[in-house]
Amino acid sequence: xxxxxxxxSHKPVSDQLLMTLQNLEYRGYDSCGMALFDDExxxxxxxxxxxxxxxAVEKFSTMNGTLGIAHTRWATHGGVTQSxxxxxxxxxNNFVIVHNGIISNYxxxxxxxxxxxxxxxxxxxxxVFSNLIQEEYEAAGDVENAFCNAIDKLEGSFAIAMITxxxxxxxxxxxxxxxxxxxxxxxxNYVSSDINAFISETRDTIILDxxxxxxxxKDDYKIKKLENRNEITKQVIQVQxxxxxxxxxxxxxxxxxxxxxxPHTVRSALHIPRDQINTIAQKFxxxxxxxxxxxxxxxxxxxxxxxxxxxxxxxxxxxxxADEFPTLIPVNDKQHVLYFSQSGETYDTRMAIRAAKNAxxxxxxxxxxxxxxxxxxxxDCIFQGSGPEICVVSTKAAVSQMIILWQIALEVGVLxxxxxxxxxxxxxxKFQIFSDxxxxxxxxxxxxxxxxxxxxxxxxxxxxxxxxxYYPIALESALKMKEVTYLHAExxxxxxxxxxxxxxxxxxxxxxxxxxxxxxxDLYRSTLMSIEEVKARNGKxxxxxxxxxxxxxxxxxxxxxxxxSNPELTPLIQLIxxxxxxxxxxxxxxxxxxxxxxxxxxxxxx
Ligand code: F6R
Numbered sequence: 001x002x003x004x005x006x007x008x009s010h011k012p013v014s015d016q017l018l019m020t021l022q023n024l025e026y027r028g029y030d031s032c033g034m035a036l037f038d039d040e041x042x043x044x045x046x047x048x049x050x051x052x053x054x055x056a057v058e059k060f061s062t063m064n065g066t067l068g069i070a071h072t073r074w075a076t077h078g079g080v081t082q083s084x085x086x087x088x089x090x091x092x093n094n095f096v097i098v099h100n101g102i103i104s105n106y107x108x109x110x111x112x113x114x115x116x117x118x119x120x121x122x123x124x125x126x127x128v129f130s131n132l133i134q135e136e137y138e139a140a141g142d143v144e145n146a147f148c149n150a151i152d153k154l155e156g157s158f159a160i161a162m163i164t165x166x167x168x169x170x171x172x173x174x175x176x177x178x179x180x181x182x183x184x185x186x187x188x189n190y191v192s193s194d195i196n197a198f199i200s201e202t203r204d205t206i207i208l209d210x211x212x213x214x215x216x217x218k219d220d221y222k223i224k225k226l227e228n229r230n231e232i233t234k235q236v237i238q239v240q241x242x243x244x245x246x247x248x249x250x251x252x253x254x255x256x257x258x259x260x261x262x263p264h265t266v267r268s269a270l271h272i273p274r275d276q277i278n279t280i281a282q283k284f285x286x287x288x289x290x291x292x293x294x295x296x297x298x299x300x301x302x303x304x305x306x307x308x309x310x311x312x313x314x315x316x317x318x319x320x321x322a323d324e325f326p327t328l329i330p331v332n333d334k335q336h337v338l339y340f341s342q343s344g345e346t347y348d349t350r351m352a353i354r355a356a357k358n359a360x361x362x363x364x365x366x367x368x369x370x371x372x373x374x375x376x377x378x379x380d381c382i383f384q385g386s387g388p389e390i391c392v393v394s395t396k397a398a399v400s401q402m403i404i405l406w407q408i409a410l411e412v413g414v415l416x417x418x419x420x421x422x423x424x425x426x427x428x429x430k431f432q433i434f435s436d437x438x439x440x441x442x443x444x445x446x447x448x449x450x451x452x453x454x455x456x457x458x459x460x461x462x463x464x465x466x467x468x469x470y471y472p473i474a475l476e477s478a479l480k481m482k483e484v485t486y487l488h489a490e491x492x493x494x495x496x497x498x499x500x501x502x503x504x505x506x507x508x509x510x511x512x513x514x515x516x517x518x519x520x521x522d523l524y525r526s527t528l529m530s531i532e533e534v535k536a537r538n539g540k541x542x543x544x545x546x547x548x549x550x551x552x553x554x555x556x557x558x559x560x561x562x563x564x565s566n567p568e569l570t571p572l573i574q575l576i577x578x579x580x581x582x583x584x585x586x587x588x589x590x591x592x593x594x595x596x597x598x599x600x601x602x603x604x605x606x
Pocket of ligand 1 (some may be wrong): 295296297298340341342343344345346349392393394395479483602603
């Protein structure tokens with residue numbers, strides 16, 4: 001949702017700024033731009049397109065200067081045009097800014113500036129700030145005060161970085177409700193929306209909190225509080241991610257790499273310290289009611305949680321989509337909400353946290369990005385340790401969150417005496433087998449899944465169905481398919497089919513069924529009935545099955561054969577196979593897999 005980057009260095013920065021933009025591109029890729037202070041004045045180049053496309057035209061590397069800011073955009077206010085791209089100049093060309101977030105009172109501020117003769121050249125909410133600071137500078141006479149006075153007038157969410165002709169060795173940056181981090185190196189300092197921007201250069205990071213601003217030079221930085229403008233000292237953390245995990249490592253796309261990361265990320269999820277799992281599990285006991293909340297993929301993670309708590313703990317834990325949570329749930333202090341977020345920055349999830357906190361509810365979260373806003377806002381947070389997820393669509397982060405949820409649900413089950421400690425402990429072996437099975441399936445079935453995708457990628461309409469825990473798995477798999485192929489894939493409970501959607505089934509409709517092995521007989525039998533319903537209308541059916549299950553194999557037009565081990569964790573194996581199926585379908589269609597159209601990772605606006 002827009003990426004901002006700024007570098008102050010002892011040497012020319014255009015190449016490094018370009019690299020940081022490429023590293024941030026998953027946050028938005030409609031357009032991008034750069035501003036550098038070049039001895040006497042600031043020059044700006046910007047245009048529409050991906051970073052590589054814009055660079056081909058604007059030739060960023062030929063820009064001079066040792067201090068600069070850059071931006072990659074995901075349009076919110078104003079269309080995808082060169083004038084709406086960032087950076088934005090003030091009218092007198094003395095201030096240049098880049099912004100992530102939404103300035104909600106920009107129309108009012110702009111109207112006021114227009115009456116004073118300011119002109120606006122874009123449709124963005126952002127440009128108002130560059131002129132506001134010009135005005136404040138005319139009154140205050142120094143940049144820092146002008147910057148703070150201008151910020152005081154803003155409402156909404158923002159991470160802003162600014163450079164100015166008046167103080168050409170300094171980057172000014174501020175954060176409220178949009179992420180901002182500082183990277184520290186020898187003679188080079190970075191400011192960015194996230195650590196991915198500069199992780200190849202330094203791991204020494206400072207996470208800014210809301211209402212903090214920073215003045216960064218090549219060999220120095222000062223962090224201050226907006227409220228009193230006093231300097232503060234903040235801890236420098238060493239981020240554990242490294243350059244290699246942030247790179248593609250020989251895979252053709254990040255999505256494929258991240259799908260193949262999963263045996264490893266599942267093992268990391270199994271090494272979450274026990275006390276962290278127990279602390280969150282205890283909240284399910286202490287509070288009268290708990291909810292699981294996420295949005296998009298993480299909502300489906302939360303839904304998986306509903307089934308796990310029901311199965312292992314005999315407890316109904318409703319799952320709610322974060323965007324609906326504030327209007328739907330009358331929260332109170334006897335409740336507990338467990339949130340899921342890969343980025344830790346999602347606006348809808350943050351608003352759902354705010355609603356719970358305002359009502360005095362207990363909050364906890366499972367988050368991937370260390371130092372992210374959500375991790376700081378909740379009472380207790382588990383960092384899932386999945387490493388950077390660069391592809392816009394979430395794969396490995398979601399599966400790891402499900403594994404962590406599994407562990408929490410088992411612990412709640414033990415605390416509620418719904419299952420024995422022995423049953424819970426036996427899962428440790430099952431999880432180990434599971435991570436081996438993922439490895440086996442990825443290595444052995446990839447070719448088969450790729451072939452199947454090449455036979456079916458011309459199909460425009462899909463139904464993805466499952467029952468019980470296989471239902472949220474079907475929903476998440478359908479979301480993956482939509483995101484990367486742009487094909488219509490509708491996820492629904494298999495039992496729901498005959499209540500309406502069956503009307504759409506004919507020989508052109510393909511259905512993908514997620515279902516357990518035969519040993520889980522009730523769920524298996526009832527899903528089989530839905531498969532029969534589709535077959536009776538000449539619909540085509542793809543389904544998961546084991547090698548041994550002749551009964552279902554006879555019914556299926558295409559089979560997705562998976563190893564018949566570990567029945568409890570079979571839904572997750574099927575999800576991983578479905579991730580691969582979506583990937584290969586999109587590959588066959590020649591689409592932009594890591595950056596699907598209209599989407600951005602880290603949706604920090606409402
Ligand atoms: C889908 C996807 C999105 C995110 C959602 C929440 O592949 O990635 O649906 O899951 O935007 O994002 P996080 O997990 O960062 O809170």
